Amino acid sequence: MTANAKGMFVDTTLCTGCKACQVACKQWNELPMEDEAAVREHRAFLATSYDNTGHLSSTNWRHVKFIEQFSEDRTDARWLMMSDSCKHCEQAGCLEVCPTGALYRTQFGSVDIHQDVCIGCRYCVGACPFGVIDYNGRTGRVNKCILCQDRMETGDGTACAKSCPTSSLTYGRVEDLKAMAAARVRQLHAQGKTDAYVYGWDLGNSGVITQGPNKGQVVKDMEVVGGLNVFYLLMDQPSVYGLPSAPQLPQRNMTPSAGVALISAAVLGVTGLAAFRRRRMEPAMRGASPPQAPQAVS
Amino acid sequence: MPTYVIEPHWANWMLSLEMFVAGLAAGIFFFIALANTTGRKEDREVGAILGFFPAPLMLIAAILLTVDLGEPTRFLNLIFTNPAAAERPGPFFLNPSSPMNYGTYVILVFGALTVIPFLDALRHTGRLPFGHGIVERLAHDPVGMFICAVFALATGSYSGVLLNVTNQPVWSDTYIQGGLYVVFSALGGFAAAGIAADRMRARETAGAVRTGLMGITLLAGVLVAVFVANLVALGVAQPLIGTTTAFVAPAFWIGAVGLAILYPLVVTTTGIRLQLARVNVSSLAVVGTLALLGVFAFRWSILHSALAAVAH
Numbered sequence: 001m002t003a004n005a006k007g008m009f010v011d012t013t014l015c016t017g018c019k020a021c022q023v024a025c026k027q028w029n030e031l032p033m034e035d036e037a038a039v040r041e042h043r044a045f046l047a048t049s050y051d052n053t054g055h056l057s058s059t060n061w062r063h064v065k066f067i068e069q070f071s072e073d074r075t076d077a078r079w080l081m082m083s084d085s086c087k088h089c090e091q092a093g094c095l096e097v098c099p100t101g102a103l104y105r106t107q108f109g110s111v112d113i114h115q116d117v118c119i120g121c122r123y124c125v126g127a128c129p130f131g132v133i134d135y136n137g138r139t140g141r142v143n144k145c146i147l148c149q150d151r152m153e154t155g156d157g158t159a160c161a162k163s164c165p166t167s168s169l170t171y172g173r174v175e176d177l178k179a180m181a182a183a184r185v186r187q188l189h190a191q192g193k194t195d196a197y198v199y200g201w202d203l204g205n206s207g208v209i210t211q212g213p214n215k216g217q218v219v220k221d222m223e224v225v226g227g228l229n230v231f232y233l234l235m236d237q238p239s240v241y242g243l244p245s246a247p248q249l250p251q252r253n254m255t256p257s258a259g260v261a262l263i264s265a266a267v268l269g270v271t272g273l274a275a276f277r278r279r280r281m282e283p284a285m286r287g288a289s290p291p292q293a294p295q296a297v298s
Numbered sequence: 299m300p301t302y303v304i305e306p307h308w309a310n311w312m313l314s315l316e317m318f319v320a321g322l323a324a325g326i327f328f329f330i331a332l333a334n335t336t337g338r339k340e341d342r343e344v345g346a347i348l349g350f351f352p353a354p355l356m357l358i359a360a361i362l363l364t365v366d367l368g369e370p371t372r373f374l375n376l377i378f379t380n381p382a383a384a385e386r387p388g389p390f391f392l393n394p395s396s397p398m399n400y401g402t403y404v405i406l407v408f409g410a411l412t413v414i415p416f417l418d419a420l421r422h423t424g425r426l427p428f429g430h431g432i433v434e435r436l437a438h439d440p441v442g443m444f445i446c447a448v449f450a451l452a453t454g455s456y457s458g459v460l461l462n463v464t465n466q467p468v469w470s471d472t473y474i475q476g477g478l479y480v481v482f483s484a485l486g487g488f489a490a491a492g493i494a495a496d497r498m499r500a501r502e503t504a505g506a507v508r509t510g511l512m513g514i515t516l517l518a519g520v521l522v523a524v525f526v527a528n529l530v531a532l533g534v535a536q537p538l539i540g541t542t543t544a545f546v547a548p549a550f551w552i553g554a555v556g557l558a559i560l561y562p563l564v565v566t567t568t569g570i571r572l573q574l575a576r577v578n579v580s581s582l583a584v585v586g587t588l589a590l591l592g593v594f595a596f597r598w599s600i601l602h603s604a605l606a607a608v609a610h
Contacts, residue, residue: 099398100376100380100383105385116380119376120367120372126464247465248465261458265451265455271510273332276506278509280509
């Protein structure tokens with residue numbers, strides 16, 4: 001981990017879904033509304049829930065998820081809210097596959113994008129296990145949360161955390177944030193909220209889900225992709241929040257895939273050589289043309 | 299919709315076409331390298347005519363990629379370290395964990411090498427005004443052609459490895475995309491050679507193409523079986539075995555399996571003659587054409603399988 005890495009702790013139990021963080025992000029980073037295609041496809045404003053953005057995109061670097069859980073008779077309900085963004089992974093799949101160096105690790109441990117180096121190949125889009133990065137059709141480049149790099153350089157912290165009215169988002173040194181998260185989980189457990197655990201780092205907590213469809217299931221802290229510099233306190237299984245339960249780096253496939261390709265190429269080479277040695281003549285042609293002896297290349 | 303799945307624009311038709319033409323160029327070059335070094339006079343004549351294709355196909359792939367990405371000058375960032383990316387050392391850019399970086403260099407070298415068969419084709423047809431001797435030596439040198447074949451096969455496998463090294467459904471669920479892509483690339487090359495041999499009435503070469511198609515389709519069949527079995531075992535085969543969306547499963551089974559693998563395999567193994575109206579549909583020209591359609595269907599269906607997984 002980068003020494004003195006900065007990041008954010010997202011305590012989902014404190015989120016009220018006010019979306020002030022989304023607004024602050026849009027405002028500080030001067031992000032426009034979704035593109036026209038998104039508007040046509042009704043992705044710009046869903047109107048199916050209080051979640052009005054649906055997912056992260058090239059112009060929505062932060063997205064407050066509304067997870068609405070109702071019992072079948074609708075007498076029992078719970079809203080889980082989570083302010084989502086780039087996790088600035090310690091082992092970032094996007095950064096690992098970037099073929100131009102456009103994605104890079106900053107001095108704060110976050111993952112930023114050199115916009116003038118990005119070629120818009122979208123390989124990082126497919127490599128991110130969280131579906132964070134998005135291609136911007138207008139600029140032909142990719143975008144995601146850059147953890148307010150400009151604000152971090154001046155010591156201001158992130159715009160979203162600054163605007164959060166409930167301290168659901170806290171910006172700071174990752175080591176300090178981990179200590180804060182551990183204390184918060186202990187506090188919630190002491191209050192009987194044993195659902196609480198940390199997604200991103202293994203701080204040694206475990207508990208049992210007390211509400212919703214997954215009631216009774218065991219949950220425990222999980223360190224994913226080497227740790228997340230933006231990590232979460234969750235109250236249900238990761239999949240409930242749209243997070244992968246075991247995110248992986250795309251590089252896991254590189255050596256095996258190249259190996260299979262190499263073996264296949266070798267078999268093809270042998271097959272190709274054999275093809276010119278043992279020719280399968282068409283039945284009507286068999287015997288029509290006596291096989292010639294191999295000739296020297298002229 | 300899971301948030302970690304690609305957006306539709308990632309798998310547009312242009313990308314399928316790019317992969318198809320580049321893979322076809324690689325497959326044809328693979329055949330030419332074999333024909334020029336181990337074949338007979340007739341094989342080399344077919345190889346010489348096929349030499350007209352790899353360079354233009356690579357050019358088409360480059361044009362499609364440029365149109366897809368928008369700005370041709372951006373490609374330079376794949377090769378030279380952009381001054382803004384000061385975190386990376388050296389004038390040439392190489393991210394060792396990015397298959398796209400390796401692929402860029404491989405394709406660059408392969409693209410340059412395609413000039414050799416193109417010039418040889420010009421020489422063969424009497425259109426090369428100079429350098430006959432050196433072009434002929436280059437095009438028929440066993441060591442040189444072996445190196446060319448290695449780059450051709452690396453180019454053929456590139457897209458598969460590229461898709462494998464992602465976090466997308468189907469694409470990254472198995473390890474064998476690289477193998478599948480290189481085999482389908484060679485299949486395309488032999489299919490094109492079959493069409494050429496048929497049109498040129500090169501019977502000896504047609505015999506070699508038949509043996510080659512038989513072996514390659516067998517290999518492709520084994521890999522496809524392993525691929526599908528792997529997906530089934532993981533419980534993620536729905537995009538390819540179901541009829542969920544966008545003709546992915548029909549394209550895969552009818553195109554990739556039926557036209558590209560089974561039909562050539564049956565025709566070359568049994569030597570059967572099939573007439574449809576007055577057309578001999580078991581001729582290498584027909585088999586090759588259908589196989590090429592199947593190879594395109596393979597690339598299209600694999601590329602779109604991730605989207606079908608989302609829809610499912």
